[in-house]
Amino acid sequence: MKKRTFIKTLGLGMGFGSVAGIPAFAKDQPATKNLLPKRIQPGDRVGLISPSAATGDIMEFTFAREALEALGLQVQEGKYLTGRRGHLAGTDAERATDLNEMFGNEAIKAIVCIRGGSGAARILPLIDYQMIKNNPKPILGYSDITALHNAIHAQTGLVTFHGPNGSGSWNPFNADQFRTVFFGEQNRITYQNETEDTDDLVIKKNRIRTIYPGKVSGELVGGNLTVLTALAGSPYLPDFKDKILFLEDIGEEPYRIDRMMSTLMLMGVFKDINGFVFGQCTDCDPTGGYGNLTLDQILDDYLLHLKIPAYRGAMIGHVPKQFLLPFGAKMTMDSETGILETNGPIFQ
Template identity: 80%
Template sequence: MKKRQFIKSLGLGLGIVPFTGFTTTNKPINPDTLLPKKLQPGDRVGLVSPSAATADIMEFTFAKEALEALGLKVVEGKYLSERRGHLAGSDAERAADLNDMFGNKKIKAVVCIRGGSGAARILPLLNYELIKKNPKPIMGYSDITALHNAINAQTGLITFHGPNGSGSWNSFNADQFRTVFFGTGGTITYKNELEETDDLVIKKNRIRTIHPGKAEGDLVGGNLTVLTALAGSPYLPDFKNKILFLEDIGEEPYRIDRMMSTLMLMGVFREIRGFVFGQCTDCDPSGGYGNLTLDQILDDYLLPHKIPAFRGAMIGHVPKQFLLPFGAKMSMDANQGILETRGAIFQ
């Protein structure tokens, strides 16, 4: 019996995690950038659940209908609706769905139905050689940060940090999807949408420049909590000369500070060329004196390095969010709050 089949049968039979991988090394292999194949209207896309279980059965319907409305045909993962505790099935089942979608030549892209927690558990079970031989887009955010970083570190494949299948598919997000996946392949510019109200001052989606300047580099990052939990593993890419973007939800400032200190101790802020902080939804302090603000925390860690940096980008747990090519060459302007692609993101 082949190793992959043995691991799958062991995990599926016992519901436990065989913590051995297919082709991982003890450190990131820093591969060259690998471009996925371009998506076309009418293509089949695989819908998978690598993280938490989906409690509301209608969410499966919503995700399928949204992707169909975008002009795609949906193929559901074999274990999409499974459940084991808070997880969407056993680790072996969730990994099997991802591996199968990358191995299926008829599937042209993979969409994660939701985040939550648990994606990091399956990283040793992913077949990175298979992924590398079948480069296709995979999209999601939040806990899917674990997949973006691991796949980039092990294969160099550009992935896509954007709405999950069951997330918000308002006109902004739908237009982003069409621009990124069905567009002409030109430069994509990401700049916050400012909404005017009867207030004298526009307040929503404003950016704050932490340190002025422009930078270029490959884009990496994602959810701060998930990313820092990968510290010390072979599933984080090299941060040297990269643009780092971060976002989070439901974390008090002292927890943000703790995680930023982890990145500082890893030497990340000495290595990156630029920094973008998106939205930190529900990250207010619980009350009382003695709390650092989020702005103070960001200033403490970033200003000593004098790298271009801004906060407030439409990235994260917000209804309207950027669909970013993770691992792609990008430029940033911290004064204007702009990110732009530099070069191709598809074959």
């Protein structure tokens, strides 16, 4: 899916007061310690919502439902799933209502976002975070859903899940990730890039590059770089102290990646984190100008001097095969082997 091209900042001046019965919750609500969701099982009912951009192809709703059903789940669509207001999937109040109602509905065991795009940040003041704390359940999505992962974790401590959207690719790799994370009973989940044998003497696809070697532990936070930096200065970012930060992006030229990395640097993020993982930067090639820093040069500039374990090339982001990661969970990482691993429970 394409990048957000409209909303780069939290909805300032949008009149986010009490709308359609949804209160504007206090922005200084303190974060709590990690809150684990309840595990789901085959046969459970999941809610399908669209908190960001509208879905233009009506068949995408069918594809998302059929994919989740093929995974063994029942699907309940949000009341405003197919809504539209401009580029958004309905009004801010409608999209927030679907999210709040899915968390409040005891019959719904997990929530899947159908797509990203743009607009999730607009509904952050309308989310009922106390409702979420009282009804912890998994929520899955990526790209613009980064806004929800960060806000929900910052405000409630809930561990959420960064991975395929409902209308995304459900190839065998992604389907196996889903079953392993949500249906499996493993005490430890390991994430390491898939490699493919070819007739070349050297494996080239899905290779990682170690920026700085080492092993480290910490809670995993991050997501889409553009969406993450657009939350700067808001109460919807978690504390980055001692965290492992993961990032990805799409459709951003290197100078824009550099600008956003400098924003994180000026926020003090890099000096606080324990480790760093960059996934994929899809369609991030330069288009011209007087010259460009490479992505490797940019990452080295911001990270090498910190001497923290860091690597790039993980299967995270806008790619067909992608990791399904527990956002906010305790993890370990090895930047030389490119391994991320859970280091504690991710469900109650």
